[in-house]
Amino acid sequence: MAEVTLAGVRKSYSELEVIHGVDLRIADGEFVVIVGPSGCGKSTLLRMIAGLERISAGEIMIGERVVNEVEPGDRDIAMVFQNYALYPHMSVYDNMAYGLKIRGMSKAEIEARVNVAAETLQLGDYLQRKPRQLSGGQRQRVAMGRAIVRQPSVFLFDEPLSNLDAKLRVQMRIEIKRLHRTFGVTSVYVTHDQVEAMTLADRLVVMNSGVAEHVGTPMEVYERPATTFVAGFIGSPS
Numbered sequence: 001m002a003e004v005t006l007a008g009v010r011k012s013y014s015e016l017e018v019i020h021g022v023d024l025r026i027a028d029g030e031f032v033v034i035v036g037p038s039g040c041g042k043s044t045l046l047r048m049i050a051g052l053e054r055i056s057a058g059e060i061m062i063g064e065r066v067v068n069e070v071e072p073g074d075r076d077i078a079m080v081f082q083n084y085a086l087y088p089h090m091s092v093y094d095n096m097a098y099g100l101k102i103r104g105m106s107k108a109e110i111e112a113r114v115n116v117a118a119e120t121l122q123l124g125d126y127l128q129r130k131p132r133q134l135s136g137g138q139r140q141r142v143a144m145g146r147a148i149v150r151q152p153s154v155f156l157f158d159e160p161l162s163n164l165d166a167k168l169r170v171q172m173r174i175e176i177k178r179l180h181r182t183f184g185v186t187s188v189y190v191t192h193d194q195v196e197a198m199t200l201a202d203r204l205v206v207m208n209s210g211v212a213e214h215v216g217t218p219m220e221v222y223e224r225p226a227t228t229f230v231a232g233f234i235g236s237p238s
């Protein structure tokens, strides 16, 4: 596990700045949700933590290490996207094992890790199936399994439930909560959905136009929103 620290993080595309200096300290094992309307910069911020986008200014640390110049594969993170792409020709087992195989891990260790993940995600009976033989929720679990088996220090989620129907979304929220309680991995979770944010977060980061307007527990944000934007977005009375 590791803490994640952002200090004065900025991002510009060409001349246009879209992230205007974000400071954030995420504790070891904490579940932080970045929430805000479409286009406010959530994915950009997450992709900078993942190393998929370079930062224009500031510093990102994972654990004790400044990772500004570190390649995504060396950051000890695993990311779950909205459009998780499973390998269609591979079994569930192989989908989860693949990332470990290419890292040269032993067969026994791979098997142990996949079995623990499959157990936790209730995929034990589906390991030999192909993705097309699974429901949407099961596929999403396989995508999470792939992240879990890597045993990263940090999980990054970018709207992982957006493509699922409402009922499944609620179910998967509970599942993600349970996973976090089981493994306790530091997590940064991006969503535009206020309810999802409020139910999942240890702490919320409410973003508006590239600025973190309020960082606090769901209760703090709800009861004492820092700005009128936050109040409006979270739907609290003041």
Ligand code: ADP
Residues within 6 Å of the ligand: 013, 018, 036, 037, 038, 039, 040, 041, 042, 043, 044, 045
């Ligand atoms: P969100 O995930 O909150 O919907 P994004 O992080 O995707 O927001 O986008 C934040 C802002 O940055 C938007 O104005 C978007 O148009 C802009 N943006 C994102 N990616 C690029 C890019 N590759 N080139 C130029 N502008 C971008």
Ligand code: MG
Residues within 6 Å of the ligand: 042, 043, 044
């Ligand atoms: Mg996005």
